[in-house]
Amino acid sequence: MSVLVTGGTGYIGSHVCVELLNAGRDIVVIDNFSNSSPKVLERITEITKKEPKFYEADILDEAALDKIFSENKIDSVIHLAGLKAVGESVQKPLEYYENNVTGSLHLFCAMRKAGVYNMVFSSSACVYGIPKRVPIVETDPLHTINPYGGTKLTIERILEDLAVSDSKWHISLLRYFNPIGAHESGLIGEDPNGIPNNLLPYVAQVAVGRLPYLNVFGNDYDTVDGTGVRDYIHVVDLAKGHLKALDKVEKTPGCSAYNLGTGTGYSVLQIVAAFEKASGKKVAYQIAPRRAGDAATCYADPSKAAKELGWKAEFGIEKMCEDLWNFTQKNPNGIR
Ligand code: NAD
Ligand code: UD1
Numbered sequence: 400m401s402v403l404v405t406g407g408t409g410y411i412g413s414h415v416c417v418e419l420l421n422a423g424r425d426i427v428v429i430d431n432f433s434n435s436s437p438k439v440l441e442r443i444t445e446i447t448k449k450e451p452k453f454y455e456a457d458i459l460d461e462a463a464l465d466k467i468f469s470e471n472k473i474d475s476v477i478h479l480a481g482l483k484a485v486g487e488s489v490q491k492p493l494e495y496y497e498n499n500v501t502g503s504l505h506l507f508c509a510m511r512k513a514g515v516y517n518m519v520f521s522s523s524a525c526v527y528g529i530p531k532r533v534p535i536v537e538t539d540p541l542h543t544i545n546p547y548g549g550t551k552l553t554i555e556r557i558l559e560d561l562a563v564s565d566s567k568w569h570i571s572l573l574r575y576f577n578p579i580g581a582h583e584s585g586l587i588g589e590d591p592n593g594i595p596n597n598l599l600p601y602v603a604q605v606a607v608g609r610l611p612y613l614n615v616f617g618n619d620y621d622t623v624d625g626t627g628v629r630d631y632i633h634v635v636d637l638a639k640g641h642l643k644a645l646d647k648v649e650k651t652p653g654c655s656a657y658n659l660g661t662g663t664g665y666s667v668l669q670i671v672a673a674f675e676k677a678s679g680k681k682v683a684y685q686i687a688p689r690r691a692g693d694a695a696t697c698y699a700d701p702s703k704a705a706k707e708l709g710w711k712a713e714f715g716i717e718k719m720c721e722d723l724w725n726f727t728q729k730n731p732n733g734i735r
Contacts, residue, residue, distance in 0.1 A: 400474040400475075401424075401425040401472060401473050402419055402425070402426050402427070402473070402474075402475045403428075403467070403468075403471070403515075404416055404419070404476075404477045404479065405430070405477070405480035405506065406435075406479035406480030406521075407426070407428030407451070407479065408428065408430040408432065408435040408436070408437070408440060409479060409480075410435075410578070410588070410590065411575075411637060412477075412479040413435075413443055414587060414634045414635055414637070414638035415477055415479065415638045415641045416428060416443050416451055417443055417447055417582060418642055419477075420443070420447040426451050427451070427473060428453045428454070429456045429458070429467060430453075430455065431456065431457040431458075436734055439734060442734070445584075452471070454467055457502070458502035458505055458506050459502045459505055461505040468509055468512070469513070474515060474517060475515070475645055475648065475649060476506070476518050477641055477645065478503065478520050478521060479521040481499045481502070481503075481550070482494070482547070483547065484547070485547045485548075485596065488547035488550070489546060491546075495546045495547055495550050496546065499550035500557075504557070507557065507561065516568045517570075517645070518569070519571045519645055520555070520558060520572050520573065521573060522574045522656070523551045523575055524575065524576045524630075524660070525544075525545070525548035526541045526543060526548060526574060528541070528543055529544065529692075530694060530697055533664070533697065534662060534698050534700035535699055536703070537656045537658055537703055541555075544692050545692060555572050558570045558572065559654050561654075562653050566652045567652070568652065568653075568654070569648040570654040570655070571644035571645075571654075571656075571708075572656040573640060573644055573656075573657055574699075575632070575659050576632050576658070576699050577597075577598075578631075578633075578637045579599040579634065580599075580633040580634050580635065580714070580719035581722045581726035582634075582635060582722070583635075583722050585722075585726045587726075587734075588723065588726035588727075588730065589634075589723075590734040591733070594610070598629075599670070599674075599719075601613055602682055603724065604727075605682050606681075606727070607731050609731070609732075612684055612685055613671065613682060613684040614684070615667050615684050616687055616689055616693060617693070620696070621695055624666050624669070626667035627666065627667055627693055627696070628665065628666050628697070629664060629665065629697055629698065630661055630662065630663065630664055630698035631665055632659060632661050632712050633712065633713075636713055636714055637659055637712075639710065640659045640704065640708065640710045640712075643709055644657065646708075655707065657701075657703055657707070657708060658699035658704060659701065659710075659712075660699025660712070661701065662700060662712075664697070664698035669716075673716045673720045674720045676717070676720070677717060677720035677721045678724040
């Protein structure tokens with residue numbers, strides 16, 4: 400039996416594919432390459448010495464999905480395909496709801512038609528909006544502050560409704576905190592299109608000389624040094640969390656949400672210092688105004704995932720920065 404990985408050539412999906420293949424699982428990967436490249440498939444093969452079965456397909460194309468389910472013995476789906484740029488989602492809400500929500504609906508319909516009911520879904524800490532308290536637990540109030548977050552919360556609700564409708568559905572909602580770093584081979588990692596929105600890819604591009612300096616969005620928050628605090632998690636730890644969630648959904652019905660984070664927060668300036676140490680490069684920065692919609696502090700209570708999935712993040716901030724720097728040096732202009 401195979402695991403279908405949607406969005407499997409993306410940043411997180413490629414790391415999930417590597418962990419699945421290394422664990423001896425058969426996988427079928429689909430992606431429409433809207434934010435990734437076919438080269439990633441070669442890289443996955445280089446790392447694992449295994450060639451994943453791949454379809455260039457869009458999750459909006461239900462006929463293509465039906466064909467994939469009929470041609471393969473799939474028993475579980477890890478669903479990562481989606482658009483993820485918060486700023487772009489504010490400009491293009493319809494495109495985001497269409498791609499992420501309508502695409503997911505097509506996928507769930509195709510799964511039901513094929514009798515496949517195990518689902519691990521890529522959600523996000525953005526479903527907590529601006530958190531009222533930290534660490535965040537899964538039962539904290541959910542609300543969203545941008546269309547991207549709206550798509551994630553909508554998909555979570557659809558999956559919860561499915562689990563209520565039919566006990567055949569086995570679902571894990573994985574709420575990622577801030578995935579960073581890269582596979583230690585340096586062959587796969589985050590490959591942003593254009594100027595990065597997120598902190599770590601931006602810092603890496605400053606260190607490698609592609610960008611002149613980092614804008615630090617606000618230094619007047621109520622945090623250790625005034626800059627924003629986040630729960631950064633190594634992408635390989637995150638990928639391993641998917642395998643644990645897969646084990647769970649293969650055995651247990653219902654729908655459960657899990658925070659995938661380390662439980663530790665780092666400020667922007669602490670990240671800059673950690674990256675300088677890992678890379679031996681200076682990261683120039685200037686203080687800029689706060690970014691709209693940013694929380695001061697956001698970090699997880701990951702104890703539910705530890706208790707119910709047997710998963711815990713292992714890598715610290717040094718390893719996250721070292722692996723990102725290794726990837727950046729090996730791919731100074733990205734993978735594409
Ligand atoms: P990514 O853009 O690198 O990967 C997503 C992949 O999905 C890409 O390869 C893209 O080409 C593909 N895709 C998009 N729309 C598709 C469609 N309609 N049909 C087929 N393929 C499609 O992003 P990522 O960082 O790897 O994120 C993976 C998932 O995790 C996304 O759903 C994202 O929202 C979620 N997530 C990411 C983060 C993060 O910080 N990276 C945080 C929380 C949640
Ligand atoms: C962002 C998204 C969030 C998404 C998450 C992971 C917004 C408002 N939120 O969150 O929905 O789930 O990414 O993909 O975009 N920073 C700088 N300078 C930069 C970039 C970032 O100072 O150039 C600061 C931010 O203000 C923040 C921290 O670095 O304090 C982390 O930012 P980022 O990597 O964008 O992640 P989030 O803000 O957590």
